[in-house]
Amino acid sequence: xxxxxxTKAIAKAETAAGRAPGxxxxxxxxxxxxxxxxxxxxxxxxxxxxxxxxxEAAGKWPDFRARYDGVxxxxxxxxxxxxxxQAMELFDAIHTLDRPKLAKAVAxxxxxxxxxxxxxxxxxxxxxxxxAGVLPAEADAFVADARAMDLPVTGLMCIPPVEEEPSLHFAxxxxxxxxxGLKELSMGMSADFEAAVALGATYVRVGSxxxxxxxxx
Ligand SMILES: *Cc1c(COP(=O)(O)O)cnc(C)c1O
Numbered sequence: 001x002x003x004x005x006x007t008k009a010i011a012k013a014e015t016a017a018g019r020a021p022g023x024x025x026x027x028x029x030x031x032x033x034x035x036x037x038x039x040x041x042x043x044x045x046x047x048x049x050x051x052x053x054x055x056e057a058a059g060k061w062p063d064f065r066a067r068y069d070g071v072x073x074x075x076x077x078x079x080x081x082x083x084x085x086q087a088m089e090l091f092d093a094i095h096t097l098d099r100p101k102l103a104k105a106v107a108x109x110x111x112x113x114x115x116x117x118x119x120x121x122x123x124x125x126x127x128x129x130x131x132a133g134v135l136p137a138e139a140d141a142f143v144a145d146a147r148a149m150d151l152p153v154t155g156l157m158c159i160p161p162v163e164e165e166p167s168l169h170f171a172x173x174x175x176x177x178x179x180x181g182l183k184e185l186s187m188g189m190s191a192d193f194e195a196a197v198a199l200g201a202t203y204v205r206v207g208s209x210x211x212x213x214x215x216x217x
Contacts, residue, residue, distance in 0.1 A: 003028070003044050003210050010204065013197035024197050027074055029189075029207030032214045035060060041210065042068050049097075050205050052077025054087045061090065075117075076131050076157070076186070076205055083103040085113075093118040095157040095186045095203075097130045097146065107149040118154045120186050121146065123176060125169040126161035133158065136172060143180045155184025155202065165191075166192040172201035 008169060010024050027050040029091070030038045047070045051057035057073065065071045075095040084105045087094060096104060097119045110116035111120070121142060124133030134142045139156070146153045158179045160169035171186050177185055177200075188196025190209035197204065 003041055008212055009194060011083055012192040017198045019197070024201055025046060025203050027076070027078070027186075027205045028210050029076065029205050030060075030211065031056060031077075031207065033207075033211045034183045041119040042071075050074045051091075053080065054083045054090065055197055057090055058086065065162075073204075085109050088113065088115075088117055091117050093120065095120040095156075095205075096122045096132065097151070097153070098122040098124075098134055100142075100145065102147050103142075103149060103151060107151055110151065112152075116152055118153045118184075119146070119151055120157045120184060121153060121175055122157045122159075125158045125172050126164060128161055129175055131159065131161075136176060139176045140180060142184070148153045153182065155182045155186060157186035157203075159189075160187075162200070167195050167199060168195050170201070174200045 007026060008025060011021060014021055014024055024027050025048055027048050028041055028046055029050040031052050061073055072092050075091040076095045076096060077088055077104060079094060079096050080085050088109055092163050094117050123135035124135055125129050127135055143153060156173050158169055158173045159164040173187055174185055184202045185200050186203040187201045188204035190206050191207055193204040
């Protein structure tokens with residue numbers, strides 16, 4: 001598949017769900033992809049990208065940003081507190097705010113830097129022990145705490161368990177967002193972005209369906 005196939009599939013899913021055209025934004029997940037594939041997508045005019053490691057993003061995006069206007073770069077992978085400053089300098093949005101310690105570090109840096117990327121809170125909807133994210137039962141309190149720290153929380157993000165029907169998780173995330181007055185929903189990947197669009201995703205994160213299978217480093 002190619003970028004245009006994915007944008008068409010998203011448009012179709014928006015229409016099928018009775019949603020306005022353009023209400024879902026496509027994050028092209030460029031982690032571990034050869035630079036020429038990323039550049040090809042930039043040359044098609046796409047500007048919204050996702051990376052899941054700070055270090056990897058720092059190695060390629062300053063150069064792309066110097067050569068392409070309007071790049072919008074989102075962190076979709078776990079963030080360690082000691083990399084928060086670098087992440088806040090590099091990314092326009094962070095989808096993985098997931099614990100009090102990180103929230104405090106980001107809040108302190110935001111004050112010092114006078115700016116902060118848009119933030120989304122990762123929710124561990126499947127309550128998987130190995131997975132990052134706040135538990136669904138703790139999400140409301142975490143949203144409130146983050147707001148009390150003046151953090152610009154715009155929405156929620158989830159990665160459903162691989163073995164389960166993703167729609168149940170997308171619906172749960174949408175419900176938590178709605179009751180907290182959050183408008184962004186970052187959910188859906190190559191295998192399930194259409195289901196995510198049907199359940200209200202405003203960002204889908206698609207990697208391999210655009211770029212091809214990831215080359216393991
Ligand atoms: C890698 C990744 C994606 C994209 O995965 P694909 O299945 O290749 O579309 C989406 N979200 C997160 C958090 C990822 O790490």
